[in-house]
Amino acid sequence: MRTERRRWRSHSLVQLTLVRYREFIREPEAVFWVFVFPILLTAGLGIAFRNQAPERTAVAVVESGQAGARLAKALRANPDLTVQSLGDSAAMEALRTGRVALVAMAAGERGVEYRFDVERPESRAARLLVNDAVQRGSGRRDPVGVSERQVSEPGSRYVDFVVPGLLGMNIMGSGIWGLGFAIVDARRKKLLKRLIATPMSRTQYLASFLLSRITMLVVEVALLLGFAVLVFGVPLRGSLGMLAVICLLSALAFSAVGLLLASRAQTVEGVSGLMNLIMLPMWIFSGVFFSASRFPDSIQPFIQALPLTAVIDALRASMLEGASAARLLPELGVIALWLVGSFVLAVRMFRWR
């Protein structure tokens, strides 16, 4: 029994994989960026964009003359508005610097003038609120009776949208960084050369990265999703099996991309530049923080071909819509293509020296 255990422990694949864990765990910064940072980011975004009682809109009123006073009174009657009474130039200053969304002032005998920036969504909303208050204050009666019921449905909030994005971004980051950095560092230190001077199996060396990546992926995903589900009630509508398949395939694909980027680079600086060059477009275009569909149609084919876009789309479809495997096939296909393509290219290009 004891010798069996020793044999198992002395197996080179086990030793190589243990090295990966040790190097990772003994680097406190890496642990922070991989495990802690995504949770902090989720918490921050979840709190910043939490669904709460709608904020009151700040507007300024130029309170000059009787018409001005009447206008101010009408606006103060609306509970959705915070009304500041300012002089003409101070009001415009407040509008320019964004402290108020709109400036209202009396114009002529019965007229009212609104000054606001149509480009700002809150200004447009303020115009509706202010106009409503002004018209009602002047005696308008609505012809249609309206009743309201407010809802807050998990799955439609910003935090539900952003968690799959952060998860995808995290899988990309730790896959590309985890392999790229470690391999180039070993090449720079001539450790790769020293290792191939031993009978070590080169396949096992690369396999040790994938093995450690997969086990760390389980921890990464469980921590981030566990936090999102328990604290924010983010839904997991698809099957956990499907979610696991997406995460695993994505982690392998990004590891292959990391391997490809590390296949020739001689310095850590060199590979860092390459990694940022590859990851930057994906941070921007792949819909981590806002929907990728906001970009123009002309660049959509490029965006859809990016691996992170496919990963995030698949995660969102599974988590938020409970999409079936059949519906996720196009995304899974894109990820698999990146995996195979990068891996084949990386193995052909890889330099051990």
Add this chain to the structure above:
Amino acid sequence: MTGTATHLPLRVRGLRKAYGDVVAVDGLDLEIRAGECFGLLGPNGAGKTTTIEICEGLNTPDGGEVVVLGRQWGRDDRELRERLGISLQETLFSEKLTVAETVRLFRSFYRDGPTPEAVISMVQLQEKTGSRVGQLSGGQRQRLALACALVGSPELLFLDEPTTGLDPQSRRQLWELIEGYKASGRAILLTTHYMEEAERLCDRVAIVDHGRVIALGTPRELIASLRAEHVLEFAAGDTSPIDERALASLEGVCSAGQRDGTYRLQVSELHRAVPALLGELRRREIQLTELRTHSATLEDVFVTLTGRHLRED
């Protein structure tokens, strides 16, 4: 067993390697005999590392033949890797691993060999077993590199500049370890640019310059080839140069040379040469600013052959 016994540990013939226009190894021949510690001695850039890396199967030659333990690279790589121990010139092991973890990792690659604990005590790192590699001194790191070269019980050990950059005490400690390993009767190929190292450790030495072997023999034979047991060096004050032929004809002097204002005389009989030199200098009214003598070393062999020093510092 008989298979390995009848083969030389290493045979190299007509080795050639060029990097672009720079010829690193230019028709080099070597033979290492069973149980011998063989030294490649030469200045930086002489082609030592290129040669040893080709023998280690880490670099490919442009021409020539390399037979290691009766096997050849490209055909028997897997088997050779099991039977060779290698310490590269500058490997940085992962700083976050401990000594024991590093040795255990390397041990796991080999089928046969001592336990990691045994190798660690072989290189006297027992007290550092649990220390991170990042906390080791230069000498301790080199001993760790030696341990990683020994984990597979190699039949042939390659050491590329094992003591470069170490302080004298660490260097001596490493020499003792290598001598201990030599006692086991297995062959070693060592490169160095320290002549004391070659004199102390090596049974035979090849002096290498510009990618060729320019002298080969035991350290004793090479020094004897100077036909002078001593070297006398002196510098004179501001004077016109002294004719080297005149110096060489002095009693007890075999040959003379001059470089950067320092004269070197190879001397067979010190007790005759010194008075003769002093007399000659007095006769020419030349002021002596420096006078040194030492027993001839491999360094003097190199200087005599090339007119340059091994280390230009």
